[in-house]
Amino acid sequence: MQPGGELGGYLIEAVEREDASVAVLRAHEPHDGRTVTLHVAGEPPGALATVRFLERAHRLGTVEHPNLLGVYDICTLDGRAVAVAEAPSGTRLDELLSRGPMSQTPSVKLARQVASAVDALEEAGAAPPPLTPERIWVDAGGDAHLDGLDAHLGVTPPAASSSASIARLLASMTRDPCDDLELVITRAVEGAYLSAGQLAEELQRVEATRARHRRDTVLTITLCATLVLIIVLLVTLT
CATH class of the missing domain: 3.30.200.20 (Phosphorylase Kinase; domain 1)
Known part of the structure; x- marks a missing residue:
């Protein structure tokens, strides 16, 4: 072979x-x-x-x-x-991580997709495979694809919960996570989430909150810049 x-x-x-x-x-x-x-x-x-x-x-x-x-x-x-x-397309996650950790947005996206796939496996009554970078592929669009087959699981189920395993994976591949994400990772490792689906929902909430904060920051900067421009124009006219 x-x-x-x-x-x-x-x-x-x-x-x-x-x-x-x-x-x-x-x-x-x-x-x-x-x-x-x-x-x-x-x-x-x-x-x-x-x-x-x-x-x-x-x-x-x-x-x-x-x-x-x-x-x-x-x-x-x-x-x-x-x-x-x-057959998976794209690049294996371990090869991507050999270049260094990712920024938070793409890493959370991958972890959320893996969590969703694991949730589907568990709902079907199948234990997830070891959640290591060698079993996850990332395609050209940045989407994750999990290889769910594993012969080891025919004998011994994984010891750690799926949520804890995904959280550890996320921690290993994220560069400079925000405080909210660090809290979610810690809680997942401690067993706070009953399923991978719950973890996926929590990760989505963290990213939605982060995106909203970014929009608010951009809006504030834009308003301040506009106000400064108005003041400058008024001073010029007077």
Whole structure:
């Protein structure tokens, strides 16, 4: 399973990540001409971990969300259990963060979208994957796409709450967060939010308040500048 190889008719283009439980391959499907990701279970099709992984893949296949990579098919290819999923576009978040943390507006947008995707997973009864930058892709429009498949979850669920995990991710990728955002992050890590959906709503509120403050500041500056101009004109005329 290396670039240039083939698996069940799919042409392997790249290995996205690989460990003992799963290999994630970017591959080309000759018949449809589309690029997909192949999540190949590390254990044989009958193994308990593989069965759980495929059950999870079936469940994810029922979830449709704009910030969640979709699952197209679950099958056996060359004797291996495989979930065929949507190929992400854009750049992986860990690659973006290697250039340094982001300003608050784009980082909160990404965190809010990830929280919304996680909320959809949890409503479908599927535990979210480890919320690490390696599993999040950012497209050209600045939107997040979460890879919800993870073979590890067939055995052990994540220890931290999804809200706390998202908050830690947000803290790691935000440069100079405002006081309101720091408070939300702290509360999320402490377990104040019962769901990722609640955290998403709170992040939206923080950004709306921040945008309103910016508009008020611009309006105040504009009014002051106008007043100064009027005074200057009056002095000139007199």
